[in-house]
Amino acid sequence: MKDPFIHQLTIPTPFAVGDVHTYVLIGDAVTLVDTGPDTAEGKEVLITKLKEIGLQPEDIDQVVLTHHHPDHAGLSEFFSGARLYAHKDGERFLTRSASFMQLHDFFYTEFFKQAGLPEHYFILIEKMKETLKAMGRRPADSYLSEGDLIPGHGDWKVMESHGHSQGHISLVHESSAVIGGDLLIQHISSNPLIEPPFGINQPRPIPQLQYNESLSKLAALHPDVVYPGHGTPVYQASELITERLKKQHERALYVKSLIQNEETTAFEICKQLFPKIYKKQLGLTLSETMGQLDYLMAIGEIKAADMKGPAIIYRAESGVKL
Ligand SMILES: [Zn+2]
CATH class of the missing domain: 1.10.10 (Arc Repressor Mutant, subunit A)
Structure with a gap:
């Protein structure tokens, strides 16, 4: 890697997407960007990979989540001694309050009806909740939003990049390297997932439009390299985005x-x-x-x-x- 202060740790997941990359930043703080999934294998591999770079799980001062999906945020509870940073728009999936789960079920039931889904497919709502269980359950200690510097790493800034999920963030280094989560992946296109609105009478977010906007924002940075959540680093980001x-x-x-x-x-x-x-x-x-x-x-x-x-x-x- 070009930047000696980034370590990429690759963790297996049980999901169709395959391995996930987490990143360790060493600065005034030791920061883990994404945790990998909450599985026995995921935890074991993460501990081994941390050891290879001379770290114990207790050495992680803070965890930054690019987004709340289970392959990225599953082990947030495991790092209970570390401060947890995330965007506020993703937190509802990390805490899963009773009122949010009510909204979740109500929204998807209505959404599926409007999409013309026959009722026997509505079981999907329960299946989706199974996936939520793999996300770990822990509120953020602090929120990160557009332009914030990562505490302990004044050379890394937050770029909001909603679309693949609400509350998705990317981290932009002053050298123009980017840790992109699932914003831009070389071998597959990221799915703009439909999520519930932020209140019962609110319209739902329109993730495809948000996602396109986030891609354009990334292209405008002309990043040297995007370190993704999955697959190889992306060196020709602007071309790939076009x-x-x-x-x-x-x-x-x-x-x-x-x-x-x-x-x-x-x-x-x-x-x-x-x-x-x-x-x-x-x-x-x-x-x-x-x-x-x-x-x-x-x-x-x-x-x-x-x-x-x-x-x-x-x-x-x-x-x-x-
Ligand atoms: Zn992912």
């Missing part, structure tokens, strides 16, 4: 062509986009589909035209704007 944004736009126009053929629901489009995996990966594929629909709505290519029971029917606007 390609990702272009592909997403083309994908969205393909979705519009499906709607031009037949006005329909999000779930029907999801089935056409992911005929082989939608049943197994319903949460991810529906999020990806909604991302394209949200994007098309935002650029005026489609509109929510009608209702079929509680489900929203999308209609393409005439003309193609490229």
